[in-house]
Amino acid sequence: MSDKVAIRRLPSGVTGMDDLLGGGIPEFSFNLIAGAPGSGKTTLAHQIMFSLARPDWRALFFTVLGEPPLKMLRYQQQFPFFDIDKVNQSIRFVSLAADVMAGDLKTVLARIEKEVRQYSPSLVIIDSIRSLAESATASASTPLGLQQFVQQLGLHMTTWNTTTLLIGEYTPHEAESSPLFTAADGIVWMSQVVYRDSTVRKIQIAKMRGQAQKPGLHTFRISNEGVEIFPRAILSDVDLHFTGDERLSIGVPLLDEMLGGGLPVAYSLLLVGPSGSGKTVLATQFISEGARIGEPGVVAAFEKSPNQLLSRELNELVHSGKVGLIDTRGLDLSIDETLHDLIVMIKRLKAKRVVIDSLSGFELALAPVFRENFRESLYGLVAVLTGMGVTVMMTSELEDRYTDLRFSSYGNAFLADAIIMQRYVELDGQFKRVISVVKVRASSHSKDLRFYDIKDGRLEIEGTLGSYRGVLSGRPAGGT
Numbered sequence: 001m002s003d004k005v006a007i008r009r010l011p012s013g014v015t016g017m018d019d020l021l022g023g024g025i026p027e028f029s030f031n032l033i034a035g036a037p038g039s040g041k042t043t044l045a046h047q048i049m050f051s052l053a054r055p056d057w058r059a060l061f062f063t064v065l066g067e068p069p070l071k072m073l074r075y076q077q078q079f080p081f082f083d084i085d086k087v088n089q090s091i092r093f094v095s096l097a098a099d100v101m102a103g104d105l106k107t108v109l110a111r112i113e114k115e116v117r118q119y120s121p122s123l124v125i126i127d128s129i130r131s132l133a134e135s136a137t138a139s140a141s142t143p144l145g146l147q148q149f150v151q152q153l154g155l156h157m158t159t160w161n162t163t164t165l166l167i168g169e170y171t172p173h174e175a176e177s178s179p180l181f182t183a184a185d186g187i188v189w190m191s192q193v194v195y196r197d198s199t200v201r202k203i204q205i206a207k208m209r210g211q212a213q214k215p216g217l218h219t220f221r222i223s224n225e226g227v228e229i230f231p232r233a234i235l236s237d238v239d240l241h242f243t244g245d246e247r248l249s250i251g252v253p254l255l256d257e258m259l260g261g262g263l264p265v266a267y268s269l270l271l272v273g274p275s276g277s278g279k280t281v282l283a284t285q286f287i288s289e290g291a292r293i294g295e296p297g298v299v300a301a302f303e304k305s306p307n308q309l310l311s312r313e314l315n316e317l318v319h320s321g322k323v324g325l326i327d328t329r330g331l332d333l334s335i336d337e338t339l340h341d342l343i344v345m346i347k348r349l350k351a352k353r354v355v356i357d358s359l360s361g362f363e364l365a366l367a368p369v370f371r372e373n374f375r376e377s378l379y380g381l382v383a384v385l386t387g388m389g390v391t392v393m394m395t396s397e398l399e400d401r402y403t404d405l406r407f408s409s410y411g412n413a414f415l416a417d418a419i420i421m422q423r424y425v426e427l428d429g430q431f432k433r434v435i436s437v438v439k440v441r442a443s444s445h446s447k448d449l450r451f452y453d454i455k456d457g458r459l460e461i462e463g464t465l466g467s468y469r470g471v472l473s474g475r476p477a478g479g480t
Contacts, residue, residue: 007210010163013051013081014044016229016340020203020218022211025186027163029209030154032129032180034170035190040201040222041167042072043079044190045125047226048165050081052123053090060121061093062112064100064131069093079226092119100132105149108132112153116160123163129180130168147179154183175206185209190220198368200334203229219334230336233380248353248391251289252282254461258437258446259418265352267441268382268392268415273422277433278454279395282420283355284314285459286393290353291322297353298324298345300338303361311457324349333365335377339384346390354385358395382415417441422452425465434465 009024018024025031025048033041045061053059063069073093076082087093099111116124126132133146157164168180172189175181187207193200203220205213220229247262256262263269273279287297288311299314317323324345326338342354356362363374370377385392394416413419419438424431435452437445449465 009211010052012048014047014227014229015225016218016220016231017048017227019231020205020214020229021186021208022213025163026208026210028158028161029185030157030164030166030183031186031188032166032168032184033188033190034168034175036171036192037169039190039192040220040227041190042127043076043222044188044227045127045165045167046076047079047081049091049123049125050083050086053086055090057090057122058119059091059123059125060115060119061091062115062124062126063093063095064097064126064128069095079224081226092121096126096132105133105146109149109152109156113156116156116162120160121162123165124157125165125167127167128169129166130170133180150180150183200370219336221337230334230340232336233339233377233384248295249289249293250282251285252459252461254450255282255420255435255437255459258435258448258450258461259420259440260443260445263391263418264440264443265391266386266389267417268386268394269418269420270394270396270413270416271420271422272396272398274398274424277422277424278452278459279397279422280357281454281457282422282459283357283393283395284311284457287323287353287355288313288317291317295352296322296324296349297355298326298342298349298351299355299357300326300342300362301357302365303358321349324351334370335366335374335381338362339381342381342385343388346385346388352390354390354392356392356394358397360397379415386417435461 008027009018009021010027011024012018012021033045035041049059049061061069063072073082073087077084094115096108096111099108112124112126133149154164166180166184170178175187181187184207186205186209189204189206191202193202201220201222202217204217205215214231216232218229218232220227222228246265247256247259248265249256249262250259271279271282283299287299290297314323318325326341326345345351346354359378362378363371366374382392382394416439418440420435421438422433422435425434426432433452433454434449436447436449439445451462451465453460453462
């Protein structure tokens with residue numbers, strides 16, 4: 001029999017937050033949400049509060065000298081998590097402004113104690129603890145210092161069996177001198193940085209006693225739905241195991257033969273070629289073939305609009321629910337956000353195949369600050385997807401220089417377990433398309449260069465390049 005005390009973890013109701021926290025907010029914990037003004041602290045606290053509050057689990061929200069409750073509620077009502085029926089029923093708002101202005105921290109603590117005893121809340125929020133401390137310090141008499149106030153407040157909250165969220169406008173260097181950071185069981189940092197034309201929001205769980213939280217900085221957005229967090233991919237959480245025993249059909253029989261019997265399951269395939277070579281056509285066949293045999297797929301379109309991307313067949317598959325489409329064109333994205341959207345759709349559809357079209361469009365769709373670590377972040381994304389058992393096809397555009405063999409304009413060839421290259425050759429005064437399999441990890445594959453054409457929206461492979469008389473090795477045919 002275990003003597004350990006079980007700590008209940010409260011679901012935050014915020015997309016991605018519980019993942020960062022290690023399962024949820026520890027019940028009866030004393031927590032600080034810190035960050036600069038406008039970083040989303042109050043919205044996050046409201047979202048958590050409205051998600052948890054109910055008649056038998058009430059919340060008490062104290063405001064200090066910031067926005068008055070009526071003004072704050074006016075803006076929070078715009079979010080769908082706001083439930084007016086909970087206000088004054090399972091959620092109560094109390095202003096401490098008069099107490100702070102008229103007295104000291106001892107007076108404020110007494111008012112908080114009175115309200116908590118009368119209302120018996122399970123959740124207490126103070127917004128903002130920084131304003132409260134500064135206003136009391138500026139008063140003429142302060143018999144109770146900030147350190148004693150924080151200690152007594154934390155002790156009272158534990159005695160009252162409440163979970164506490166304190167909101168404060170702090171910067172990271174202030175954490176070294178404020179007693180609040182020492183007393184807190186959990187610390188959540190929220191920040192926003194303007195980089196070129198983009199605003200990037202980050203969240204970090206700097207501290208959470210009693211449970212393992214996800215380390216590092218993670219991207220979040222404040223959308224019309226509220227706060228949405230996109231946890232960063234952690235490769236240590238992914239179990240990568242490639243056997244190559246089970247294979248998927250690309251949807252082109254001769255290409256399956258060239259791959260050595262199809263593409264191994266949970267492999268990443270990089271499909272490279274110049275503009276107009278048919279990369280999207282082949283990617284569409286890959287997804288359509290999966291849907292045909294009962295393997296749902298997901299397409300992330302970064303370059304073409306859905307109308308440009310979807311063939312009639314694929315459009316029908318999307319509408320039937322066999323294929324999911326993520327239209328990310330024109331968004332100021334992060335890799336984490338894209339991975340989140342992919343994982344949600346993969347789990348919903350139980351998808352086995354994913355197409356990313358294209359890597360160049362993907363990079364341009366990112367906020368500028370995320371492009372600097374594009375290769376590293378993309379590596380993490382691919383590793384997570386393949387670690388889920390999903391087979392990934394990525395397209396990448398290359399300028400065709402005939403004899404200059406390159407497999408990625410961004411140096412991303414290392415991402416791929418397999419590479420298929422499409423290119424042009426000049427024969428008898430015409431451009432001809434050829435295709436070859438450059439790499440299939442841990443598997444034999446064809447070394448042939450084969451002609452192919454696109455007919456009725458489908459890629460068809462024809463004879464080998466070596467069978468064409470007059471073709472010169474290593475040089476464009478027809479040259480001198």
